[in-house]
Amino acid sequence: MSFKRLPPGQKLTDDFPVLHYSHVPKIDIEKWQFEIKGKVKNKIKLSFIDFIKLPTIELKSDFHCVTGWSKFDLLWKGVLFKDIVSLVQPFAEARYILISSKDGYTTNMPLKIAMDDDVILAFQYNGKPLTLEHGYPLRLVVPKRYAYKSAKWVKEIEFLQDEQLGYWEQRGYSNSADPWNEERYSWR
Numbered sequence: 716m717s718f719k720r721l722p723p724g725q726k727l728t729d730d731f732p733v734l735h736y737s738h739v740p741k742i743d744i745e746k747w748q749f750e751i752k753g754k755v756k757n758k759i760k761l762s763f764i765d766f767i768k769l770p771t772i773e774l775k776s777d778f779h780c781v782t783g784w785s786k787f788d789l790l791w792k793g794v795l796f797k798d799i800v801s802l803v804q805p806f807a808e809a810r811y812i813l814i815s816s817k818d819g820y821t822t823n824m825p826l827k828i829a830m831d832d833d834v835i836l837a838f839q840y841n842g843k844p845l846t847l848e849h850g851y852p853l854r855l856v857v858p859k860r861y862a863y864k865s866a867k868w869v870k871e872i873e874f875l876q877d878e879q880l881g882y883w884e885q886r887g888y889s890n891s892a893d894p895w896n897e898e899r900y901s902w903r
């Protein structure tokens with residue numbers, strides 16, 4: 716059976732819609748910090764200048780919002796999440812992550828999912844810095860999950876032994892969120 720690039724129930728769009736649960740936060744790039752905390756050997760706090768000194772890559776991936784739109788071939792530049800993981804060295808009991816954003820949004824996933832080789836902390840889209848509405852200065856991109864896992868305005872990632880649910884995961888959206896299996900709601 717061939718792999719269907721467009722997941723079931725999704726419609727392809729050419730533009731790049733902007734979607735978030737609340738407001739676009741104010742960002743002061745001078746004061747901005749990215750923090751990794753919790754069950755890791757090397758906790759880190761990086762300014763934006765230091766973050767972009769990490770080894771970066773460019774990659775293309777698709778994007779699938781649970782409300783039904785998908786977009787193909789988004790070009791991101793940033794740091795692979797698994798490179799961050801090598802840097803912070805999680806303890807063996809760290810099995811989950813909780814991502815927190817400047818607008819108060821949170822989302823979560825098993826560390827294993829975030830270790831996939833297409834999961835990136837992106838600071839550029841299509842060769843330009845992220846726009847504020849798409850998550851400036853830094854967003855997570857998790858192409859194989861519905862886009863509510865792709866947190867914008869990321870400021871903190873906590874490594875956890877026990878799972879903690881994020882904003883939509885607490886409100887009836889699927890925790891696993893696999894688009895090809897149409898895991899949209901937690902009561903399915």
Ligand SMILES: Nc1nc2c(c(=O)[nH]1)N[C@H]1C(S)=C(S)[C@@H](COP(=O)(O)O)O[C@H]1N2
Pocket residue numbers: 731732733734735736737779780781816817818820848849850862863864865866867868869
């Ligand atoms: N911080 C934050 N990240 C977020 C959201 C949000 O409300 N706040 N919404 C999510 C949802 S549901 C979607 S579809 C995508 C939309 O990303 P975009 O606005 O760049 O298209 O952001 C995700 N990341």
Ligand SMILES: [Mo]
Pocket residue numbers: 734780781782862863
């Ligand atoms: Mo979404």
